[in-house]
Amino acid sequence: MPPADLILTHARVLTMDPDHPRAEAVAVGGGRILAVGDAAQIATLAGPQTSLIDAGGRSLLPGFFESHVHVGLGGADLTHLHIGHLHGAKDVAAAFRDFAAANPDAPLLMAQEAHYDILDHPTTRHDLDAMIADRPIAMMSPDLHTVWANTAALQAAGLLHGAVMPHGHEVVMGADGLATGELREFEAFGPLIAFAGEGRINLGIATGEEPDPAPDPAQRAADTALLLRGMAHCAAEGITSLVNMDGNRYTLELLAQMRDNGQLPLRVKVPFHFKPHMALDALQRASDMAADFDDDWISSGFVKMFMDGVIDSGTAFLLRGDPDQPGPLFAPERFNQIATQIDRRGLQIAVHAIGDGAVRTVIDGYAAARDANGPRDSRHRIEHIELIEADDVARLGDLGITASLQPPHVPGAMDFPSEPTLSRIGAARWPDAYLCRSLAEAGAPVAFSSDWPVADVSVLRGIAAALTRQPYAGARDERLTLMQVLRAYTAGGAWAAHRDHVTGCLRPGLAADLVLLGGDIEAVAPAAIPDLGVALTICGGRIIHDAGMLGQTA
Template identity: 85%
Template sequence: MTTADLTTADLILTNARVLTMDPDHPRAEAVALSGDRILAVGSAAEIAALAGPDTRILDAGGRTVLPGFFEGHLHVGLGGADLTHLHIGHLHGAEAVGAAFRGFAGANPDMPLLMAQEAHYGILDKPATRHDLDAMIADRPIAMMSPDLHTVWANTAALEAAGLLHGAEMPHGHEVVMGADGLATGELREFEAFGPVIAFAGEGRINLGIATGEEPDPRPGAAERAADKALLLKGMLHCAAHGVTSLVNMDGNRYTLELLAEMQAEGALPLRVKVPFHFKPHMDLDALERASAMAEDFGDDWISSGFVKMFMDGVIDSRTAYMLRDYPDQPGHRSEPLFAPERFAEIATEIDRRGLQIAVHAIGDGAVRAVIDGYEAARAANGSRDSRHRIEHIELIDPADIPRLGAFGITASLQPPHAPGAMDFPLQPTLSRIGAARLADAFNWRSLAEAGAPIAFSSDWPVADVSVLRGIAAALTRAPFEGARDERLSLAETLHAYTAGGAWAAHRDHVTGTLRPGLAADLVMLGGDIEATEPARIADLGVVLTICGGRVIHDAEAGAGTAAAS
């Protein structure tokens, strides 16, 4: 047994199959908690000796206990809003989608925008237009968002309400698609293009971090802040129900951090949250002063910043991912990086010089290479340090670039639910966009791990379901693409990527991610023994108990939890 001290435990979980993620003590039978810290990890008999008259003892009945899941890439405010929207991922065809919209409209007569989520790119069997949506509902603004959150299709009423019907000037990489009639077709590509639609729906402040990287102006009043905190709380409690105790919110700004700090002061912050400064192509280097200030002002065990998020490209399905070769279904087209490679290298070098971490969305192999080159330039200019710079997604990578991640210590931040066919995303149109000749270079999780890249797994919710158990099942059951090797990791590697790997990738491993005395009392108990469960049935286990900072934030058997955590 290892202990932090000899204090009597407040809570003991015993008769468990404890997977600690601590390589020195990988397994145990019981865990003792004292206050907000882990007191001891060991055998049932050893831990029983730490019980006092007021100790709460929970018999796990042989179920798996793990460190609380570390969600390394999601959008919790957007997710909170998503929970209030219409979901149409299971539907196909204009008739079914229209019926769902009309039913949702009837149930929400006062909603300013009727937003549908999970509208896959082929949902109408043709490129969707405002006229298609007008035929469903014409007298109220409606819109539907693609599963990857990079495209919105809006009806005429929504375009008019957002001031986009006649087009609008957009930054490079963001587009209001125009028709031959001189009016917007209804397709809005990337965040700044559909930002005005989100804004008039009342969710603009939560969307601002990812859309522009700027702060709300004018400063939101008390009622607006309360509404935004409610969305954050809704999203966090949804995460807690899936065993998540820490998350990296991959969008945000100082306003997001301020809201979280208010929730912390109110005793209503259930999870640990890390928030970036979002650097956009229009910004000058001096904007990084804001990133440094955020890092200095927010850095406790619950709320932290200290990193800069960027986008290098878009997504494969809309052909906005930056490729080294032409898209096979659109010869001559490779898309373009959102940052010129030499410009990105300059920015990365300055961020690294400031001692900040960098996380870059890069999906196409051209974007991935540009990011690696930029990180290499920063390392050459500033010297090697424990930077833990990250690349988010890496859906396609040139084989020559795979060993470079391990060589430079670059974290591969990957999402098992994103692989086509693994969970909710269909095989098409993604595989056709990649092309049969490149499928062996797509979603190369094992290849990256074998080459020494640190691996962190996440969901990217609300792009995909936040359920970690579904993500684990997807990671373990994913079928290899035709002509490609099996890129799955083992159960042990997958669990590590959802716990200790995520914490390490976020510079939070000194706080959480493993079950060791002295670290945060963050843990999750599943509904059975995950190691004895068939991979396809893992999602059925469910999460029984989630504890963050020593407080129960989800208890499925009690039917209730608490929002207070600090």
């Protein structure tokens, strides 16, 4: 065996490899893991040019696998105003005015993390006009499914007098025949995002289509910068791989250019987004993306869909919802047909499903695909599963459906307030809400993520949220153990994304993707885990983040 390029030693190594779960040191060479073992054994692999890092008893894990993120949108989000910590019109207005003064040339002043009750009443354009009337301003809800805009913004985006929208997307209109300012779902506020200059990076989630006309070099450079900014932010949190849950061929082409130029810091998987307006033959685009992008750094191979919206805006599909609630975005019979065709192509499926009605529709579709095509290693996924009927819990395990869950989304666990979500669900349904342990015990593979920028991308904060969440009245404790949570953020995520042959655990031959924490994660209270911080992030053997915590080498 050749000498190692890098050795990390005197660490508390949690490999996520069930055959060798713990070690003291890891040797890296050629971008791969050469060996994992005790410090003395690994020391024999050092050569004159080997870099030695003394971990000083800190936890060393596989690089975190972010299973559901929107990295381009997150890169844009980092440039926006953040108001999640504010409440009331006075404080929000002051923040907007300060942001406006600091950004005199911004076409749109966008605020993020505007909770649905941030103004204590339903927000209208008039509320925002009272804050700033002479410039376009808007607020995005934390779940990214609703935007509230002032009159100037609605005029600039061509939405003041309404617009025809696909099913499930709505420019809410007032009695005066003008838009109220509330824009529900991605295509409704897409024109506003395009006006802000972020439309191309938003296409993957809004329409699933490609930029038209083709972006010029300056536009490609601007979009590349947003992706790189987002990935750098993820790297600082210990993330080495991510599933970008929106995208198109354009996104993959930008990533491939970064890879070819030596700029790509992380491993990225990108879907084809199948929208309700598309015909079945559009799935050939998904197959082509899967064939054209499939290496250790960039891959596709799956189709993303939305089955409903979100609970707080009333766009989630519930089995016992109001008679006038929105139905599923795909009729069950059509979804069965689509899922069967995707599965027949050998592609994976990932569907956003929040309400119990949406979740059941997706489960039924996956079962129909399996009945038609036979069982295979599909690893189809359901994203979020915020509410699920008790009878459907066991079906995930029986069908091998991955539960792609977000610990930071649980109301009251991290940044999301308990209200209005819990009241909208109703106390009688709290035992069916935000299940983790129940799904895992039923045999469903579990992968954890943040859905950034919906929630903070910090994995350490997500781990703490998963371990410290409290049960709702009448509901069981849905917490997993520390090791189960860590697996869901590493090996579980890699497996769920069909990337376990590349990364996800520390085993010789796999990619040298590692995260060194600022301390021993097993020795601190769960609430203190975020305080550990990330000391080093290593992807493909390259240090892509160094917090300067290490005082000495071995």
